[in-house]
């Protein structure tokens with residue numbers, strides 16, 4: 054039941070993927086996901102230098118025989134290095150799959166494919182999924198409004214976004230936004246997706262970088278503890294609803310400009326994740342927080358999801374038998 058076009062395409066045991074997570078998705082997490090039968094993406098934008106990025110990829114490789122993926126965020130913000138350099142590293146390091154996001158991957162599809170790198174483009178809407186298919190991407194990941202990170206402008210939930218995307222494209226679709234357990238995995242497969250991708254749930258694992266206070270906050274938070282900020286500057290983000298998020302919402306409601314918001318939104322995540330200073334910066338997190346109740350190892354999380362998926366399937370079969 055858990056074999057799909059995605060498990061075949063990415064050569065993984067389970068259709069469970071860890072999305073790129075700026076700053077915190079380091080070698081330990083990516084390798085742990087691979088060792089547990091999934092696929093994880095390291096975010097290229099995290100690293101101050103190309104040498105640091107290359108070293109982290111190699112570190113992950115030393116920790117697993119499974120796949121080590123790379124996230125290339127094409128959003129035109131201030132980037133530590135040019136995109137071409139990240140593409141070069143992906144090709145030279147023989148990264149099996151690149152997750153692109155933020156903007157159209159048009160310029161990098163050809164060089165990545167020429168080096169045998171597969172491309173999963175992550176999008177916040179059906180029309181962008183169509184573009185990904187037209188450009189020749191091997192798979193598309195669609196995120197719904199629940200997701201941590203960047204949900205897009207249209208505020209369409211995962212429950213609608215996934216089947217609408219499945220209906221619109223022929224390439225395999227990966228579902229993201231709000232997934233945290235095996236019930237969600239079965240639901241995603243039922244909607245026609247061929248894997249789930251998670252960010253928020255993987256943050257609350259032993260191998261993920263992060264201060265214990267931040268992980269504890271994730272465990273104790275509910276599904277209502279996120280904020281959807283920065284839509285007014287056309288860069289919508291779902292973040293933990295801390296003091297900074299509340300301030301940003303207030304400023305946006307009062308019509309603040311990008312220039313006024315910049316000092317408040319700058320430098321996302323580091324102090325929250327690393328130092329546990331929970332009210333110091335914006336920190337990406339999705340509504341799946343409401344489904345997080347512990348901080349397991351990645352293997353415990355993935356094994357549990359697979360077991361839960363089997364139980365959900367049995368429940369569905371039993372319901373069908375009664376009907």
Ligand SMILES: Cc1cc2nc3c(=O)[nH]c(=O)nc-3n(C[C@H](O)[C@H](O)[C@H](O)COP(=O)(O)O)c2cc1C
Nearest residue numbers: 072073074075154200201202230231251252253339
């Ligand atoms: C802390 C954090 C950092 C993220 N950084 C990135 C990133 O650098 N690039 C990217 O494409 N997506 C990024 N994302 C989005 C995730 O890869 C993924 O799409 C999202 O978390 C899925 O929704 P979920 O949080 O409901 O599981 C980030 C998400 C979080 C929570």
